Amino acid sequence: MMTDPTVPEYKIRIENFSIRYSDGVESLRGISLDLYACQINVLFGPAGGGKSTLLRALNRLNDLVDVEEQSGRVLLDGVDISAAGVDVVALRRRVGMVFARPVPLPMTIRQNLFYGPQLAGMRAASSLERLLEQSLRQAALWDEVKDRLDEPAVALSGGQQQRLCLARTLMLEPEVILLDEPTSGLDPISTAKVESSLQELKGRYTIAVIPHSVQQAARVADWAAFFLQGELIEHGPGTALFTNPQDERTEDYVTGRFG
């Protein structure tokens, strides 16, 4: 597999990874999966399959949750980030995250965007402003907010808030962007804007996204991984996986027979 020329370079390698929450449920069982650089990596499957759990393991947000037991490794550029003693703050700047429900922090649009880089020590107004414009443009939000940067972020519409959250993550200048159902509450037009942003962003970032529907999965996936009840059932290039799934359970799901 390593020698297969059609397989791109991986950015994140998950090795035999399992997680059990304190309620006793084993939410992920022995997951081994590569996430590729400069690709949109889609994690999809029915509810409760462990997709969000896996995503949170990639930037250690699971540290905030009641995880009972965890085993296996998550390598970012070959370094295990699941171990104790990892600098999680530095990790979270390299691996940014956008959540299903947009949560603007209770401050202005500009303050929301400056929050991450200022904590990281960026002070110069000129670099902050340059980064702000670039991030807002990448998130397809610049034209809509450029004249109202000092308004409260909650004044934006839901779709604008979600793109603001994407821009806020881009402000960290991360290497990996995780998105957990980023368009689940959005109208079709906002959804299309976010999806096209992702297409442009993938040239420079590793993107891992949990889509909110099979249709969206098929639309955006360069690579797709199908999760069912804590197990990885199938992983492959998007076109192949959605048109010609190898596993019966994947086929049932993508053709809408269950889930």
Add this chain to the structure above:
Amino acid sequence: MIRLSRQATQRIAFWLISLIAGLVIASILLIVGLVIVQGSGAIGWEFATGFPREGMKEGGILPAIVGTLLLTIGTAIFSVPIGVGAAVYLAEYSEDNALTRTIRIAIINLAGIPSVVYGLFGLGLFVLFLKFGTSILAGSLTLGIMTLPVIISTSEQALRAVPHSFRVVSVSLGATHWQTIRRIVLPQALPGVLTGVILGLERAAGETAPILFTVAAFFLPRLPQSVFDQTMALPYHLFVISTQVPGMPIRIQYGTALVLLAFVLSMNLIATLIRRHYRERRQW
């Protein structure tokens, strides 16, 4: 038994509740009104800036006003950092275990202890054992301990009311737990915290029993010079001139009560204004 229609029950309940609410408002108006009517005659420049004269039957109550101000500030110096710090610990850092459950039970019980017991405790610990003497220091510490439970529990509630999603987002943007508390959680919880602080201090300002043995003086001819001095204070002064001095003019008694009431109510007003200010600026 007569069975009432639902509408009738509803009407009766509504009238009962209105009646009770009316009683509450009426008794407040009655108390405040009485104090104002009887006391406003005493209020004047000399009353606010002068010392008591002629066996306290004449003159002003400046030392008591200054004393209550000092005691309130002293109480705040001790109870606000410790109280808010404890609330941050309980809300943000502590896990749910036997220790924190014990702390919580202790706080609830502290809130229920009669204030005279705090007075005795302060006498034993601060005045006698630590040898602070009857002093502003001992009184402030005693009032501070009495105030802690209110400050801790209201602040903890305010901190917990900040949406969890803010914390997750902040941490995901590379903030440490402490940075998240400093920059997101505390500012959001500030109105609630301040309300708790002011409610606590208000109670401290009006209490007599805790200062009785620890700081309060019957009469002092001069203002306190250091934290180891005794001081007069409004609630104790009111107690003294109402019960210990025969032939006290009623005007002076109610005038003193009016000043104390104004002091406490204006703290209340400040708390309300702070809450309103932040509610209007709230961004979520």
